[in-house]
Amino acid sequence: MQRISTGSPFEATMGYSRAVVKGPWCFVSGVTGYDYATMVMPEDVAAQARNCFATIGAVLRQGGFAMEDIVRVQYTLCDAALVEALTPELGAALGAIRPAATMVIAGLIRPEMKVEIEVTAFKG
Numbered sequence: 001m002q003r004i005s006t007g008s009p010f011e012a013t014m015g016y017s018r019a020v021v022k023g024p025w026c027f028v029s030g031v032t033g034y035d036y037a038t039m040v041m042p043e044d045v046a047a048q049a050r051n052c053f054a055t056i057g058a059v060l061r062q063g064g065f066a067m068e069d070i071v072r073v074q075y076t077l078c079d080a081a082l083v084e085a086l087t088p089e090l091g092a093a094l095g096a097i098r099p100a101a102t103m104v105i106a107g108l109i110r111p112e113m114k115v116e117i118e119v120t121a122f123k124g
Contacts, residue, residue: 024124049089069121
């Protein structure tokens with residue numbers, strides 16, 4: 001088993017890995033819109049989603065996977081009114097891959113967080 005970290009302070013304080021690779025599977029924890037190099041969070045949900053997918057792509061590559069290996073995705077969005085602004089980013093990142101998907105509208109742990117994206121990838 002391989003554990004992957006982005007160095008986010010949340011990983012250490014909350015006791016989790018950004019991703020865990022086990023055999024042909026990669027389980028990526030929920031990723032919010034921070035740029036983890038700077039710990040800056042854009043205000044716009046589309047920009048947050050782009051940051052999410054950049055982090056997810058980097059983590060997958062580190063584990064030996066690619067975006068095309070994503071088989072499941074869960075989106076947690078803080079407000080249903082943001083779906084329209086978010087949709088183009090989802091299509092751009094996963095439109096050709098078309099994993100099984102779920103979208104949940106729920107509160108996130110910090111007010112600046114508008115979207116959290118979690119994926120599972122399979123290589124086999």
